[in-house]
Amino acid sequence: MKSELEIFNTLTKRKERFVPLVEGKVGMYVCGPTVYGDPHLGHARSAISFDLVYRYFLHLGNKVRYVRNITDVGHLENDEDTGEDKIAKKARIEELEPMEVAQYYTNRYHDTMRLLNNLPPSIEPHASGHIPEQIAMAEAIEKNGFAYRVNGSLYFDVAKYNEKYPYGKLSGRKLEDLLQTTRDNLAKQDEKKNPFDFALWKKADPKHIMRWHSQWSDGFPGWHLECSVMSTKYLGERFDIHGGGMDLLFPHHECEIAQSVATNGTEAVHYWMHNNMITVDGQKMGKSLGNFITLYEFFSGTHPRLEKAYSPMTIRFFILQAHYRSPLDFSNQALQSSEKGMNRLLQGWETLQNIQPANQTTVSAEEWSEKLYAAINDDFNTPVLIAHLFDLVKDINKLKTGDLTIDKSNLEQLQKLFSDFVFDILGLKAGVSETGEKNNMTTDLIDLLLNIRKEMKANKMYELSDEIRNRLQEKGIVIKDTKDGFEWEMRK
Numbered sequence: 001m002k003s004e005l006e007i008f009n010t011l012t013k014r015k016e017r018f019v020p021l022v023e024g025k026v027g028m029y030v031c032g033p034t035v036y037g038d039p040h041l042g043h044a045r046s047a048i049s050f051d052l053v054y055r056y057f058l059h060l061g062n063k064v065r066y067v068r069n070i071t072d073v074g075h076l077e078n079d080e081d082t083g084e085d086k087i088a089k090k091a092r093i094e095e096l097e098p099m100e101v102a103q104y105y106t107n108r109y110h111d112t113m114r115l116l117n118n119l120p121p122s123i124e125p126h127a128s129g130h131i132p133e134q135i136a137m138a139e140a141i142e143k144n145g146f147a148y149r150v151n152g153s154l155y156f157d158v159a160k161y162n163e164k165y166p167y168g169k170l171s172g173r174k175l176e177d178l179l180q181t182t183r184d185n186l187a188k189q190d191e192k193k194n195p196f197d198f199a200l201w202k203k204a205d206p207k208h209i210m211r212w213h214s215q216w217s218d219g220f221p222g223w224h225l226e227c228s229v230m231s232t233k234y235l236g237e238r239f240d241i242h243g244g245g246m247d248l249l250f251p252h253h254e255c256e257i258a259q260s261v262a263t264n265g266t267e268a269v270h271y272w273m274h275n276n277m278i279t280v281d282g283q284k285m286g287k288s289l290g291n292f293i294t295l296y297e298f299f300s301g302t303h304p305r306l307e308k309a310y311s312p313m314t315i316r317f318f319i320l321q322a323h324y325r326s327p328l329d330f331s332n333q334a335l336q337s338s339e340k341g342m343n344r345l346l347q348g349w350e351t352l353q354n355i356q357p358a359n360q361t362t363v364s365a366e367e368w369s370e371k372l373y374a375a376i377n378d379d380f381n382t383p384v385l386i387a388h389l390f391d392l393v394k395d396i397n398k399l400k401t402g403d404l405t406i407d408k409s410n411l412e413q414l415q416k417l418f419s420d421f422v423f424d425i426l427g428l429k430a431g432v433s434e435t436g437e438k439n440n441m442t443t444d445l446i447d448l449l450l451n452i453r454k455e456m457k458a459n460k461m462y463e464l465s466d467e468i469r470n471r472l473q474e475k476g477i478v479i480k481d482t483k484d485g486f487e488w489e490m491r492k
Helices: 041-059 086-094 098-115 127-143 158-164 175-185 225-235 246-264 295-300 312-320 332-353 365-377 382-401 408-425 440-458 462-474
Strands: 006-009 014-017 025-030 063-068 147-150 153-156 198-203 218-221 239-245 269-275 278-280 328-330 477-482 485-490
Touching: 006 269, 025 041, 025 225, 041 063, 041 098, 041 239, 041 269, 041 278, 041 295, 041 312, 041 408, 063 225, 086 098, 098 295, 098 440, 127 147, 127 153, 127 198, 127 218, 127 225, 127 246, 153 246, 158 175, 158 246, 198 246, 225 239, 225 246, 239 246, 246 269, 295 312, 295 440, 312 332, 328 332, 332 382, 332 408, 365 382, 365 408, 382 408, 440 462, 440 485, 462 477
Parallel strands: 025 063, 025 239, 239 269, 278 328
Antiparallel strands: 006 014, 147 153, 153 198, 198 218, 477 485
16 A cells, blocks of 8 residues: 655744645646756756656645745846846846846856756746736735825835744744844845835946836846746645745745735745755865856866766756755765666666566555655655665576566556656656667657867867867767758667
8 A cells, every 4th residue: 555645844943744825636736947047957856856856745645736936037137126136137248138148048058947847837938028027016005094195115024023023933033033133234135124124126327238017116026026926826825835045045035925924914835845965075066166067068078076977867866866855965876876876777677668567466566666665755755765766677687597487467557667667757768779760769869979079179278178079979970060050860
């Protein structure tokens, strides 16, 4: 008998049995990227973690509405209510339109997500496409007495809200502690009554390109507002799961709760889920620290910290080998170990397909089923699940040598079970076959690398473009540059 799914709810700080608000249907919202730069390993971790959740709910036969947003306006520098819009700043530096920047990096995000074999969300709303709804929510919050106007901007009054509802319940922070820790910021945020108040609407300065008209000013919505609006617009005032990275827990998700309660008098989210961070050799990954590696650099092997290129499936398996709530440390050794482990798992599948059934069985598919479902149902415990799959591969190899036997019924069940968990739930895909034959995944990846090389050549980055060509040729991929771009073929 399959165990019941339990999810660790960040709000209650404990595992809870998952019970959807509507039987057979699951509504899930996950915070997506702010599209002003190339996607990196942190983006991959969040996307893969919640792709696993999405895949498992689908596997269980649920009708799932998975909403993941694109932030293309309102996310200011340092995640505060001051400074320049991140996308507008990138546009100014590159001498482009802000929406040109947003579209370019949205396309690149989609490219990498597809290569990582993440299923696309059911709905992918953009913040800039929901300005009227954000204005309407800000109006409701102001009407209910939880916001105040200053110089054309509208701020959420956290202290006023806290008189009626507890602010900080998700992160466990108390208002008096916040006042102490944010006192030093008061001078630069002197518009606000308190430094922990946050913007619902910001008046745009004359140089700010991205602006819309409202009753407060010509301006733009605060960063936290978009997720409260778009999640409830597509999933209803109450929905099952809200996910995102642990770095968003405070203030972003805390502010989302306050906005929903201030608008409707009730919280929107039943289960809060947060994936942990990526570190690099024990240090938090970040641009300022110089240890920032994009997914394109992982796929091409062009970053100086990388010993080689790593396939998207290696990246996926590396991420899944850690529990989504545990920190995950990058190193070349860890990635290469993941690569070997994944290949061992995929080889087990090849072996299992060629096993001949016997009249008697010493392997029970039902026992393996119970182990695998118990692991995934324990808050999506992929490390334990993968450990069980490795043990299963050991049994598969014993079936091959004849040390174990399996009858036809158990063999068919075991083949389906292995396929369900490795391919449908974990979302792994096989790479190039031993014969060198192309498959869709390989074709997409090589085309991606060669398009990156084309961009490098256009920007006179000849040394790196030559490095990509040489690395691919070492793998038996022959490249021919043409006036229209490139052609390639794989040597058998």
